[in-house]
Amino acid sequence: MQPKKDVLISKFSTIGLGGKADYFFDVESKVELQKAIDWCTEQSIEFRIVGGFSNLLFSDHGYRGALIRLINQDLEITSKNDTHWQVRVDAGYEWDEFVSWAISQDLAGTECLSGIPGKVGASPIQNIGAYGQDVSKTITEVEVYDLESKNFKKLSNSDCSFSYRNSRFKKSINLTEIIWSVSFELELFGEPLMKYTDLLKRAKSNHRYKQQAAGKEQLTAVRNTVLEIRKSKSMIYNPKDKNSRSLGSFFLNPVVSKESFDYMCEQLSAKKEDIPYFSVDNGIKISAAWLIEQAGFKRGHQYRGVGLSEKHSLAIINRGGSTKEVLELAEAIQQTIHEKYKIKLKPEPQHIP
Ligand SMILES: Cc1cc2nc3c(=O)[nH]c(=O)nc-3n(C[C@H](O)[C@H](O)[C@H](O)COP(=O)(O)OP(=O)(O)OC[C@H]3O[C@@H](n4cnc5c(N)ncnc54)[C@H](O)[C@@H]3O)c2cc1C
Numbered sequence: 001m002q003p004k005k006d007v008l009i010s011k012f013s014t015i016g017l018g019g020k021a022d023y024f025f026d027v028e029s030k031v032e033l034q035k036a037i038d039w040c041t042e043q044s045i046e047f048r049i050v051g052g053f054s055n056l057l058f059s060d061h062g063y064r065g066a067l068i069r070l071i072n073q074d075l076e077i078t079s080k081n082d083t084h085w086q087v088r089v090d091a092g093y094e095w096d097e098f099v100s101w102a103i104s105q106d107l108a109g110t111e112c113l114s115g116i117p118g119k120v121g122a123s124p125i126q127n128i129g130a131y132g133q134d135v136s137k138t139i140t141e142v143e144v145y146d147l148e149s150k151n152f153k154k155l156s157n158s159d160c161s162f163s164y165r166n167s168r169f170k171k172s173i174n175l176t177e178i179i180w181s182v183s184f185e186l187e188l189f190g191e192p193l194m195k196y197t198d199l200l201k202r203a204k205s206n207h208r209y210k211q212q213a214a215g216k217e218q219l220t221a222v223r224n225t226v227l228e229i230r231k232s233k234s235m236i237y238n239p240k241d242k243n244s245r246s247l248g249s250f251f252l253n254p255v256v257s258k259e260s261f262d263y264m265c266e267q268l269s270a271k272k273e274d275i276p277y278f279s280v281d282n283g284i285k286i287s288a289a290w291l292i293e294q295a296g297f298k299r300g301h302q303y304r305g306v307g308l309s310e311k312h313s314l315a316i317i318n319r320g321g322s323t324k325e326v327l328e329l330a331e332a333i334q335q336t337i338h339e340k341y342k343i344k345l346k347p348e349p350q351h352i353p
Contacts, residue, residue, distance in 0.1 A: 001025070001035040003066055013053040014117055014237045015247050015316075017323045019062025026071050028092075030152065030180065033070070033145060040066050048352065049178050051091070051119035054237065055126065055247055057351045060323045070121055070180070075101065078183065086140065088183045091121025095128070103223055106215035108190030109138040112199075114223040115230040117237040117248070121179045125169045126348070127162045131226060132195030136162030138184045144177040152180060164280075165252055165348060189214040192222040199225055234311040246315040247349040250330060251288040254343050255280055264341040268294055288345055289314040295336045303329040327351065 003025045009018030023045065025036040040047040046065035050056065072090035075098065079086045085107055089098050095118050099110045112133035122128075123135045124142050139162075142155045155177075161168040169177060191214065194200045199222070203209035206228065207221035230236045234243035256264070261284045265272060276287040292313045293299075300310040305321020306329055316326055334345050 001032060001039060003036070003039070007067070009053070009058045009062060009067075012050075013056065013058065014245065015057065015318045015326070016245050017060070017318055017321075017326065018053075018056075018058030019060050021058075021063040021065070021067045023066035025066060025068045027068060028071050028073075030145070033068070033178065033180070034150075036066070036068050037147070040068075049121075049175065051122040052094075052117055054117040055122065055349045057247060057323055057326060057349050059353055063352060070119070070178075072180070074181075080188075083188055085186050085188060086183060087186060088141075088143075088181050089120045090181050091119060091179050093120040095120055095123055099223070102184075102186055103216055103219040106189050106219070107186035108188075108192055108219055109133075109184065109186040110135070111192045111219045111222045112226055114226045115236045120182050124160055124162070124167055124179060124182060126165045127167050129165065130230075131193070131199055133193045134162075134164075135182075135184075136160070136167075138186060139182060140185045141183040142179055143181045143183075144179050147176050147178070164255075164285075192219050194222070199229070202229070232311065234309055234315070242319065243309040243311050243315070243317055245319075246309060246317045249288070249312075249314040249348050250316040251292070251314060251333075251345040252348050253285050253288045254291070254345055255283045255285045256343055257283050260342060261286070264343060267341050270294075286343070291337055291341070291343065291345070292333055295333065295340055297333055297336070303332070323351075 003023035005023060006020045007024035008020050010016050027033045027036050047068055050067050050069050071092040073092050074090045075093060076088045077085055078088050095116055098120055099114050102110050112131035113128060116128050124139055127134050127136045139157055142160060143152060144155060145152050203221045203225040207224050209218060209221035234241050237244050276290050277284050297308060297313060299308055299313050301308040304325045305319055306325045307317055307319055309315040309317050316329060330347060337343055337345055
């Protein structure tokens, strides 16, 4: 099995950045995956697994190693009964196509995750989520290739240690497990999740959402509403929309202690009721987008060839700049917020130096 050489990363990446990767494999079968890994091991070449490049920031100098992209694309219904279906989906399957398929089958559980770019294989990594829903609620099993034992094995939902934008896969600094397929349990004619009142209101007014019409009619109304909101914020990747040349949200919403929260309120002379926050198990979660704006980085902010989206202050976009500039802007935001409010913002996408 031979890789392609000198492949430009920016042409795949949703933010349109990254130099050339020395080697690039597309693998479709388990045998091909093992062969690609063997090839890298034999030549002592570092490798990384990639999906849709929508949460990865590569250096302007590219990647001195091999990128292995999984392009396996099977979807199999493994069991069904009157209330639930179990579905196994390959890592290379497009995430949003899976959501759309599930809705067409009257299956609830992923509708609020409509429009998230990337592949199914990456969905457990940061436990993708939106509008109060995340994949940890529907994932039953993740099949991985274990690089240490050189075997495929199955992990249960609890093995994955899911939490807010996190899982066992994100925690390991060195890649030890490659996700080959993900199994979901979806509810037949289940109710769509409506944690956000704004979502319900918009679904009712714009998409004739009816309480009684369980199944694809209701789920489609929710999907279309989510897609509409995401589009208005340029949170659907579209190469023609300059505000969507991003990696989505660049920072995680910080979770802070009560003391830190009070300190921030003091610095901002803000009333608690004016702050978008909510209590979580380990503290208080604050909207990173709001914090960024308070710190003086408004939507549309420009820094050299990069900047903030005109539609969403949490998205760093590429306006013909470089990875170096993205990192400089991110650091300026982090530093300012830390100096002003003593809060540390953590980036969501992974930076590969
Ligand atoms: C416009 C936009 C909007 C977004 N909105 C959201 C949102 O609402 N919610 C949200 O959670 N995310 C969002 N994201 C982030 C992103 O879409 C998700 O994190 C997505 O799951 C990344 O998928 P990917 O296939 O592109 O992964 P990649 O970016 O290719 O990879 C991400 C990470 O996963 C690893 N990886 C990928 N596939 C595998 C595999 N099979 N096995 C092991 N490791 C693997 C990579 O090495 C890397 O560390 C958004 C991004 C953009 C650009």
